[in-house]
Amino acid sequence: MVEHAETQVLDAEIARLLLKQRKSKGWTVAELAEYSGVSQAMISKVERGASSPSAAILGRLVNALGITLSKLFAEAELSQNTNVLLSKKQQQQHWTDNQLGITRWSISPAGANPELVKIEIPALSEFFMPASAYEHLNGQTIWLLSGQLDIQIDTQLFHLETGDSIALTTPADCKLHNPDHQLPCVYIVAFSQKKF
Missing domain, CATH: 2.60.120.10 (Jelly Rolls)
Incomplete structure (x- = not known):
C-alpha cells in the first residue's frame, strides 16, 4: 500500500511538472497535442493526474517539451527532497508503466x-x-x-x-x-x- 501511495504522489508531481512545462512555453493543450502526437484528451487526463501515462506517452510529451524523462523525474524528486546530493536507496523514485509492467528507477542523485x-x-x-x-x-x-x-x-x-x-x-x-x-x-x- 505504501508503494502504491508513493507512485500516486510521483504521478501527481509528474502531472504538475508537465503542466508547468507546457505553460512555460505558452502552449495550449491543442498545441502540445500537435507537437507530441498525443491526443488532447490524454494530455488533459495526465495533467489533471487522472491517468498514469505509459512510458511511450511520457516520452512523446517530454520530447515535444524539449526535456528528457530523467530531467522530469529529477525535478519531481527535487520538489520532494530539497538539495539532494546523495541518492539513498529508500529515496530513489520509481515509476511503473501500468500497461507494460516496466519499472524505472531514478538511481542517480537529482541533477547528476x-x-x-x-x-x-x-x-x-x-x-x-x-x-x-x-x-x-x-x-x-x-x-x-x-x-x-x-x-x-x-x-x-x-x-x-x-x-x-x-x-x-x-x-x-x-x-x-x-x-x-x-x-x-x-x-x-x-x-x-x-x-x-
Missing part, C-alpha cells in the same frame, strides 16, 4: 551528470522508443545487470546477456525486448543531456 536509471522489463515484454525520445542526449550506454535483452536498433538486432553493455551514440529507433519466458531483465542506462 551523467544520469543513471535502472529499468526492469518483465518476461516476454517489449517496448519501442523512437529516435526523437533521445535527441536531447549525448548518447547512452546500457549495462545488463541480469537476464537477457534483445535490442533492435533501426534494422540491426543485438542480443545481450548478463554483464554485456552497448552504447548508442546517435538517436535511433529502438525496440527493447526481454526474450526470457520467466525472468525479468534488469539493466542500467547511463546518459547525459546535450548542452544548448
Whole structure:
C-alpha cells in the first residue's frame, strides 16, 4: 500500500511538472497535442493526474517539451527532497508503466551528470522508443545487470546477456525486448543531456 501511495504522489508531481512545462512555453493543450502526437484528451487526463501515462506517452510529451524523462523525474524528486546530493536507496523514485509492467528507477542523485536509471522489463515484454525520445542526449550506454535483452536498433538486432553493455551514440529507433519466458531483465542506462 505504501508503494502504491508513493507512485500516486510521483504521478501527481509528474502531472504538475508537465503542466508547468507546457505553460512555460505558452502552449495550449491543442498545441502540445500537435507537437507530441498525443491526443488532447490524454494530455488533459495526465495533467489533471487522472491517468498514469505509459512510458511511450511520457516520452512523446517530454520530447515535444524539449526535456528528457530523467530531467522530469529529477525535478519531481527535487520538489520532494530539497538539495539532494546523495541518492539513498529508500529515496530513489520509481515509476511503473501500468500497461507494460516496466519499472524505472531514478538511481542517480537529482541533477547528476551523467544520469543513471535502472529499468526492469518483465518476461516476454517489449517496448519501442523512437529516435526523437533521445535527441536531447549525448548518447547512452546500457549495462545488463541480469537476464537477457534483445535490442533492435533501426534494422540491426543485438542480443545481450548478463554483464554485456552497448552504447548508442546517435538517436535511433529502438525496440527493447526481454526474450526470457520467466525472468525479468534488469539493466542500467547511463546518459547525459546535450548542452544548448
